[in-house]
Amino acid sequence: MSHDISSETRTKAGFVAVVGRPNAGKSTLLNWLVGEKLAMVSKKAQATRKRMNIIVMHENAQIIFVDTPGIHEKERLLNRFMLQEVFKAIGDCDLILFLAPAKDRLDHYRKFLELNSQKRPHIVVLSKIDEVGQEDLLKRIGEYQAYQDQFLALVPVSVNKNVGKEELLDQIVKHLPSSPWLYDPELLTTTNIREIYKEMIRESIFDNLSDEIPYETDVIIEKIEELPGLDRVQATIVAEKKSQKMILVGRGGSTIKRIGRDARIKMEQFSGKKIFLELFVSVKSGWSKTKKSLSEIGYHFE
Incomplete structure (x- = not known):
């Protein structure tokens, strides 16, 4: 693929905010998509405190993912800053990925729908599908289908089993605006x-x-x-x-x-x-x- 930054008619680019509850696996997902260890990963919740841009080139598109802190209640002042980071990412993005571990009930998704007051378009990423059986997975997909008028697509993925990466990137690109690339295509992150x-x-x-x-x-x-x-x-x-x-x-x-x-x-x-x-x-x-x-x-x- 030739990297022609000036070809506006043939290229796409956009910001994609990755949101979800604390410890849902947002940073792990992004490191998997970019193929490098860039975002901080911890088994402890609320480890991510600030937004971080991670750039993935796919087909004719430049996807600028925005890693965000987990959506949680406002508690300490630092927590309020973290929630501010989430709202900024949602407000500034072209598309949202809502990360939903397959074991989770839909409570977190309903809360996200309330927070997404501007009705930014979003894709549900049903993650960690290797951690549930086929019957439970189909049941969870059925529960999300009740909200299918709210989201653009639902994509099951497993980082551990390397399942769903191409399908997810394809879906993202489908919904990005036509645009010249915003950054050098060799760049993996805008974070210094x-x-x-x-x-x-x-x-x-x-x-x-x-x-x-x-x-x-x-x-x-x-x-x-x-x-x-x-x-x-x-x-x-x-x-x-x-x-x-x-x-x-x-x-x-x-x-x-x-x-x-x-x-x-x-x-x-x-x-x-x-x-x-x-x-x-x-x-x-x-x-x-x-x-x-x-x-x-x-x-x-x-």
């Missing part, structure tokens, strides 16, 4: 390297610590020095309490070393370069409680 490295460190915190600590921490990339074949990265993990700092550091620095090792491996796999990573831990009491402190870490309210 600083944000990607930050998310890889955050993912390593989620992987290595339990309970509330991952939710009450964040990461600030202090400095990146990009050299041929090597990136030197300095980053600070921000915690709410001194007790959390002690847990993050661990006995003899064991935990922070483990987090750093895991993050470095992720960063090297992504960049194809050697990574020299220096991690520090600081305490910023109540960092997630005020708009000012959240803004300092990169979460800007509108």
